[in-house]
Amino acid sequence: MRFDELELEESVLDGLDAMNFQETTPVQALTIPLILQGKDIIACAQTGTGKTAAYVLPIINELSKGIHPANAVNAVIMAPTRELAQQIDQQIEGFTYFIPVSAVAVYGGTDGVAWEQQKRGMEMGADIVIATPGRLISHLKMGSADLSKASFFILDEADRMLDMGFFDDIMQIYKCLPKTCQTIMFSATMPPKIRTLAKTILKDPEEVKIAISRPPESIMQTAYICYDAQKIHILEQLFQQKPPERVIIFSSSKMKVKELTSVLKKMKLNAAAMHSDLDQPQRELVMKEFKNGHIDILVATDVVSRGIDINDIKLVVNFDIPHDPEDYVHRIGRTARAGGEGLAITFVAVEEQAKFKQIEDFLEKTIYKIPVDAAFGEAPAYEPELNKRFLKRRGSGRPQGSGKGGNSKGSSSSSRNRNRKNPANTK
Structure with missing residues (x-):
């Protein structure tokens, strides 16, 4: 399937064209229409399948319409590591080249200057916050993050976050979101603990499973x-x-x-x-x-x-x-x-x-x-x-x-x- 066959805004398609993104991957073809319909999703897809674009593109698409609050955090993307948070931030920067949608990456292991930059980004209302659980909770406790108007909540590599002991942190962050928030979970595996989390935070979700994790034959x-x-x-x-x-x-x-x-x-x-x-x-x-x-x-x-x-x-x-x-x-x-x-x-x-x-x-x-x-x-x-x-x-x-x-x-x-x-x- 081609991206221009999806119901994406022209400005989003312009960005994809500039980056030479023409054909969707299977996970993108299955999940993007569901996210655009406002459905909660639990998707099983391994790294390297294009899953970041699968949730980033429809979120950017909806934010580009200008119907979400200005100067407010409208989307929260959770990642298990700072490296993944940085990578997601870089992809968003590329996809939003022609779109007035802002993002800030929030993660630990940085100095006071970085903390202030993260704080200022959220207080000024970055549309998308990409965060590791621990650092986002620190900002919530300090009052420098307000998630009460968020419309999208995404957990990337949810299985990894649970393996790292972030279940309580995820639930603490989830409770700061409005009940109307659309929730999207991506996981490379689907163990019982992921099923339990999904039942707790997802509302009548659609399940997308690309394939059981297998390395490519190449x-x-x-x-x-x-x-x-x-x-x-x-x-x-x-x-x-x-x-x-x-x-x-x-x-x-x-x-x-x-x-x-x-x-x-x-x-x-x-x-x-x-x-x-x-x-x-x-x-x-x-x-x-x-x-x-x-x-x-x-x-x-x-x-x-x-x-x-x-x-x-x-x-x-x-x-x-x-x-x-x-x-x-x-x-x-x-x-x-x-x-x-x-x-x-x-x-x-x-x-x-x-x-x-x-x-x-x-x-x-x-x-x-x-x-x-x-x-x-x-x-x-x-x-x-x-x-x-x-x-x-x-x-x-x-x-x-x-x-x-x-x-x-x-x-x-x-x-x-x-x-x-x-x-x-x-x-």
Whole structure:
């Protein structure tokens, strides 16, 4: 479907034409007409499907008609992270080039000057407020935000916000909105807690489900079944074979991210870390440098796995297994954007095999396992069911016993000793 087939104002279509937006994505074709009809919506669509434009365009369209209050907040868009809030703000700026609709992004991790700018933007009546829950509540408590005239309330990545513990914050903000407010929820997954939230805040909603979260076929998915101590050596070999360019390496802990970044820098590789301990200016600088190509490798926690639109990522490496299959999909979805191709490599240690098998089951496919170079020692067999039962008997931690790994053929205890010497090799 083309955008000019939708009931959008000419000024909105002019902006889309200037940005060379012609064809809608499936989620846009399904949701934009419903939002224009004033219906509450719960939509299941993953990152990369064009969901931001799916709710931003109809909201801008309605605000452009001039029938909403001047000098008042007319739309509230909630986002789980400041990075996603900034990205939404940038898209709105592009779409409103020919339209007198204003927006302000409200998020934490900034100095007093930014706070005052956010406060002034809301007090002057920015049409659209894009906010993280915690910072918006701070402004509400200080009396610098008035949501009593808002007509639209949007939750982007609602599942992520609930995972981050924002349920009470969302409800507190929701209670500050008028009962006539149109509410729109977007979520990549639809677990019971999302259903519960939807029943609480949505009025007779329409449900839109594009497809179950699956990575595009244009991503070549591969894995190494290895010991934990072998991971860094495999990574080093990969970058010796082909110099890294536009690479994201994901790890589940910020401590591991810091250690791994340090090790990569010692290898004379151009790497930078992205994690929650960085303040906002530092995070913005890292993202800017990576997007501009001044950084080859971004080592990150899941803070950048969702909602960040980075083009031309060549390779995604899962240094360890994410917490659930959906997180795996979001991680590797950073590559092969906009119809391109990409490569995803996952390192699977013995104790991670059961979780990796869950990912394969979720994807309903077997991911190709690349043989580990014999120079790094014997690799473990892929026996997820055996290791799952073993871990249950042990109760925790690393499997003990007859495995071999590392740089030499030794016992698994010797691998653990090597891990202690090099913290970047540990989980």
